[in-house]
Amino acid sequence: MTNDNTKTIRIQSVLSICTIIAGLILMTYMIVAEDELGAIPLILIMSGILLYLYDRLKRGGQSGLNKNAS
Template identity: 45%
Template sequence: MKTECFAQHKMHKIISLLITFVGVALLTFMIVVEDEPGAIPLALIVTGLGWYIFTRIKSNHRRV
């Protein structure tokens, strides 16, 4: 049970960080090419970070 939960939380953390990094890369690309940030990269960054923080809090809560 604990191993499954640990693997699931690890997977969620990896996916959320991947979404965040894609958002940062897309934001950088849009700033360089179009000279202004777009809404989609910002939404990816906020969603990825929010998901990461939520997963982090939830995994720490389960340990106690």
């Protein structure tokens, strides 16, 4: 991988982790303040997880997710 691709993947990973954290914070606030869970925090958490997994799979051999277990 080139240096530019590595920076792009790191930025995408950081953004996906920030999305997950924002969803968790918003979910905690919604539960404490309104005693119910909203759809927006769940969407943020799920999209952050999916983006993170996509970035890990895009890295190829670095992530360890694409290796065969045999």
